[in-house]
Amino acid sequence: MALPLISPMLATPGGLPPAAQDAQWAYETKQDGQRTVVYLAGDGSVVLRARSGEDITAAYPELAALGPALGDTPAVLDGEVLALDADGRADFQSLQSRMGLAHAPGRAARKAARAPVHLALFDVLHLAGSELLGEPYRRRRAALESLGLAGPFWSTPGALVGHGEEALRATREHGLEGLVCKRLDSRYEPGIRSRAWIKIRNTRGVDVVVGGWQPGKGRLTGLPGSLLLGQFDGAGRLRYVGNVGTGWSEAERVELAALLRRYASDAAPFDPVPPVPPAAGVRWVLPRLVGEVRHSTRTRAGLLRQPSWLRLRQDLTPEDSAALLPEELR
Known part of the structure; x- marks a missing residue:
């Protein structure tokens, strides 16, 4: 089926929500990669688009298997392509060698065989013919988790509801880039840098x-x-x-x-x-x-x-x- 093109929603730099509102927010690990909207038509095909809208599918051939993994359910997913080091942390320097290969499929395939990327999925924007942009984050997140998308080159990392201070401290202790705070009742705003999503970068x-x-x-x-x-x-x-x-x-x-x-x-x-x-x-x-x-x-x-x-x-x-x-x- 034809899927709508959707620009990714963006987070606003900031700090943790007030402690009194902590239970109204979910916390996701922020890692340094390439933001990607994934289009799965339900026929086994996969199209990856960068934040700019550019088709970058050919740069990451190892992610083609995601289409058959989801089966005949059409979906538009939001995520981040990562190059992971031996400790499971994002290595943006390694990813840069892959990001420019959308027009060089041969080189992309050789690099994928040596050092495959990993797609971290964190939102679903369209599913089985229904648009989910107006649904609150908590429902979109539940829909995403129900898909069970865990494979050799992709996963659905967990989101923690509440306990923001503990989540932020854990990212610092593990040397991760930071934290993204998402209001549980927030709708998905394509192309908007919204205060409903707050990113905290560890420095x-x-x-x-x-x-x-x-x-x-x-x-x-x-x-x-x-x-x-x-x-x-x-x-x-x-x-x-x-x-x-x-x-x-x-x-x-x-x-x-x-x-x-x-x-x-x-x-x-x-x-x-x-x-x-x-x-x-x-x-x-x-x-x-x-x-x-x-x-x-x-x-x-x-x-x-x-x-x-x-x-x-x-x-x-x-x-x-x-x-x-x-x-x-x-």
């Missing part, structure tokens, strides 16, 4: 050493647009861990600019030197400034994902912050 604070900077443009001319960050390994080498370009007030940028000029250097302090293109206009500094940044996770190469500047740590010297790099990344 971590870490001390870093500034090794260089890139000038800003426009009103930021002469001020730092981004900083090149490093952490010391056990041998005293400053290892590059990424760039940060957000989190400062205008006054903080001015203060940083003065400090960066004071510590200007002709040589890069990083070992090895990061592969920065000449056009980037990087200016190196002596590794004297210590700051604290917030980030979500690290890549396998040790780079900080989604860093945001928190503060200058004038109470710390680089010597105080020696051996900052995690043991497994040295």
